Amino acid sequence: MVESWSSFDTAESNFRPLVVIELAKGTKEETIEWLTKRIVDKKTDGGAQLLIKPLVMENGVENIYLVGASHLRLLLGAETVGLVKECSDNSMRAFTYSSRKTFKHFADDNHDFLTMAECQYIIKHELENLRAKNEKMIPGYPQAKLYPGKSIVRRLLTSGILVQIFPLHDREELKKLSHSWYGRVKVGYQPLDDIRCYFGETIALYFGFLEYFTFALIPMAVIGIPYYVFAWEDYDKYVMFATFNLLWSTVILEVWKRICAILTYRWGTLLMKRQFEEPRPGFHGVLGINPVTGREEPVYSSIKRQLRIYLVSLPFVCLCLYFSLYVMMIYFDLEQWVLDYHNENESNFSSLMLYMPSIIYAVVIEIMNRIYRYAAEFLTSWENHRLESSYQNHLILKVLVFNFLNCFASLFYIAFVLFDMKLLRQSLATLLITSQILNQFAESLLPYWLQKRYNRRMKKRMCSKKTDTDLSLAEQVNMEKEMGTYLGTFDDYLELFLQFGYVSLFSCVYPLAAVFAVLNNITEIYSDALKMCRVYKRPFAEPTANIGVWQLAFETMSVISVVTNCILIGMSPQVDALFPDSKMDLVLTVALVEHLLLAIKFIMAFVIPDKPRDIQTKLAKLEFESLEALKQQVRAFQMQL
């Protein structure tokens, strides 16, 4: 059916499938014909100028299509998306087709110049930018309205005709990657550049951050062990430990920015120009004129959105926070009840029972976090944000505030209302360890089990002794389309954020927290790697230059930790003993030290440059060159006069 290659691409004979499009079963013939025509049509005719082929399955189902593109088309696409590649002189530059010869490893017959992930990103970008011309609706589906300029793929997705689009795995590459990543037990760094080539920058940056953060915690953990072993109740020595931690946490966050700049410069995303953001798929509104683009597109009143945020979302979040505090009070009642029970009938069972409320509470917290997450997603999507970034920011804010309170409120209550350091230490340990076990289960054991099941299914399906790598294309597609979809790095960062909270907020009462965090993160690297390689569909690569709002979240947490640690140290009996005459002097000294530490923190954040000097020089060089080029242009034009 689809054999009408555009003339542009006839020269190219070998079709390499890159992206899979799954249409709903029973999609009308005319819709398919229209869609495939639009996809292969020339750019001049408003098409995407890609290649598409139906995949004939063994069971005769015909709703799956493979999309590819000619080598030339991909190179032109790389220019359109603004890909930045390394030049022969080791500098990074935005790729343009006309200057292609100046790039490292470029050759007209070298099809590995663009990584597979980059090719897939380009195809995704081209598909998403396939826009309605004068179609009023999707052919065959009169209820699926279109207007000029609307992204066809997004409309197909929202109207359910398009089930999913996903990039294909490269079994060969994946095997190599997983071997070097988690295949063998080894001490060393992750192959971040290979991860980036295969999964794209967002995911590679997450793993880079996870690794960096784990290394950064090691000094804390190493110092924490002797503190725990030799000086259990010796608070005054913790003063040094806590001060070290505070400065350390500032330094690691600042240094991360520099490392992030080094990584993303190497990967080219630091220099990538921001693309103009299109409305997110779920955005709806009445047709109007967008003041920015001047195009006709759905418009939704900003006042209505503000009303929804402030009159519905905000009260709802407050209610949830109240509910979370209410559950916390129940926990304390339970704790009291267990303590009374233990005091009345002391036994092994009753002393074991002492840990039960904390464990139950930890489980309840995890459940509440997960339920709240759905509510937050629903609410934020109901707020009808126009841009994905705005949606993400509102979602992250909602989730962060709730998770923070939910996880740490009880600890704050114990520390600053009950003044019970023993209970604090116990609660902290239980919360930290339980949440880590729950997360490891959800992220490591569950995947392992899924993996097993998947292996069994595979075996059943293929009677022959085929290994993963020599599956037929149809088998591979069929298998991958059933795999789960990776929903982004949000949950992974959130987990790290809460862990950072446990470690930094109360580091001075429980120095072992860092040790647990390090141990958890090491297994986390392996389980996350396994998850990415074996459990989920390959995600589309997303270029990114930094970890975005998470940097701010971590920095805010480290500011809060300065305050809590200073108060905790001030409350310790040893420090108390230093001021036998006047409680006042103690409090004033603590307040003074806290303000000094905060001031030092801000000055350090200000003084440490965000980018290493050589990256700064390289960026300045690029800017200088582009200014010079502009000047040359102006001059050349003026000379014509």
Place this chain on the structure above:
Amino acid sequence: MVESWSSFDTAESNFRPLVVIELAKGTKEETIEWLTKRIVDKKTDGGAQLLIKPLVMENGVENIYLVGASHLRLLLGAETVGLVKECSDNSMRAFTYSSRKTFKHFADDNHDFLTMAECQYIIKHELENLRAKNEKMIPGYPQAKLYPGKSIVRRLLTSGILVQIFPLHDREELKKLSHSWYGRVKVGYQPLDDIRCYFGETIALYFGFLEYFTFALIPMAVIGIPYYVFAWEDYDKYVMFATFNLLWSTVILEVWKRICAILTYRWGTLLMKRQFEEPRPGFHGVLGINPVTGREEPVYSSIKRQLRIYLVSLPFVCLCLYFSLYVMMIYFDLEQWVLDYHNENESNFSSLMLYMPSIIYAVVIEIMNRIYRYAAEFLTSWENHRLESSYQNHLILKVLVFNFLNCFASLFYIAFVLFDMKLLRQSLATLLITSQILNQFAESLLPYWLQKRYNRRMKKRMCSKKTDTDLSLAEQVNMEKEMGTYLGTFDDYLELFLQFGYVSLFSCVYPLAAVFAVLNNITEIYSDALKMCRVYKRPFAEPTANIGVWQLAFETMSVISVVTNCILIGMSPQVDALFPDSKMDLVLTVALVEHLLLAIKFIMAFVIPDKPRDIQTKLAKLEFESLEALKQQVRAFQMQL
């Protein structure tokens, strides 16, 4: 001698002098010939393609040259410097010669399309960018070395051959401007747009800030008066006053950012691309390769500079700070001595004497500030910064830290060591009022006296009854070259910064501070306006998009003021009385309130957008258009394939 107009400009007959170049007396003929040739040479030959004419003075001195340019040359220059002008559709766009017809008020014969200040800025830019080609030295001065790419004008300035370059006043315009600005006593806004047209954006923005800041202080002043009149010792009511002040100071600084965006959008500088920064004139080093530009130019090791900063400048600044504290202690000894004297022999004289130490100290502080200023300038210039911006930042940091400590240390000492609120109020009032009087004298009375002297001199010189406007060009140039040079807005901002400190740091003990500040600022506007129009040479316009590091300085001050105000309120007897049982509770409450206020402050700064919505939309629209244009270009290129 200089009659070789380039062919480009022969059509243009009317020469309008814009900029004056004053060479040293006795400059060699060959140097003059070379310089003028370079200035009039075509762009293609590496010249500036400007017009230059010697000014023949009555006394026959021939070291003054007038520089102008043809209308076409100025338009092309406007494109080179990236000037942003308003289009016919009211949007702001970078001016290009090819799109000139789309701009508002553009006509080929409308020579007012560019303001005179813009023309002068363009000429300054072109002159400074006149670079050595293959000259090894300035002809006639073998000791004044040159290397390819070195700015000729900067070398001429540093070697003393060029005495000064300054733009000419436009007597007609100046008269109109000064009339509408300060010529009549009126209630209303300053003519900011006219000021910007005449003096450029940096100066207009300073006056805009001064005006805005004065208006912003009025509510504080209005509330402050009844507090002062009716409730002198009634601290607890100050709690509300101080809290209001804190939030108010955050809001005004945030709102200023928005107003600044509105102003600079209208003036076009918000959209102006940053130009590549050349080394500052005073920078020296051995010839090497600049890693950014790849050009041969002086290079100075960054390590050497760091060593100079940390091993010389930092200790010196610390020493100065120590000295300042030492002087403060002498002041307190003096204060004690006067108090003892007053107690022993009470009289009118002795009670007047009570104010003497404060007044003397205020004068000493002003003197120390001014001396330190010279030392800081010398040191910063000795640190040999490559860029003007880096030089400015280091200078401002040095001066701010010292001025802050010098002005406020005694107040902090009185408040938080001596706990003497009465002395604090008295010192604050004396310091504030004395420093205002001193500044007004230096800025208003002194200029007035200079103005008088200048008028006398004028009268003597011109026997006829000529008014200012119909002076001959030679007379005008001769007069203006003798006028003082305006050294930038640094001192003016510094004065406002210290004033903001006096008002915000201790607002809760002395509500009248805001009243004095408002009164001072109103006269300040007039005296500064007089200074700009009559006392100084016209300064070159400098495009700028914001008040730069001063925004940060003011924000830091408002954070510090939260802390001091909370402590002051906590120390008041009325608040003290609310916690009769426990001093601890008081301190803890104060600390809690302080942290809450700081948190609210940061959240407010985060939530209030820096740019008003309509400016955001306009900026987004421009960005969208440039992205679309780029896409079109890429597409057009790809279609050729």
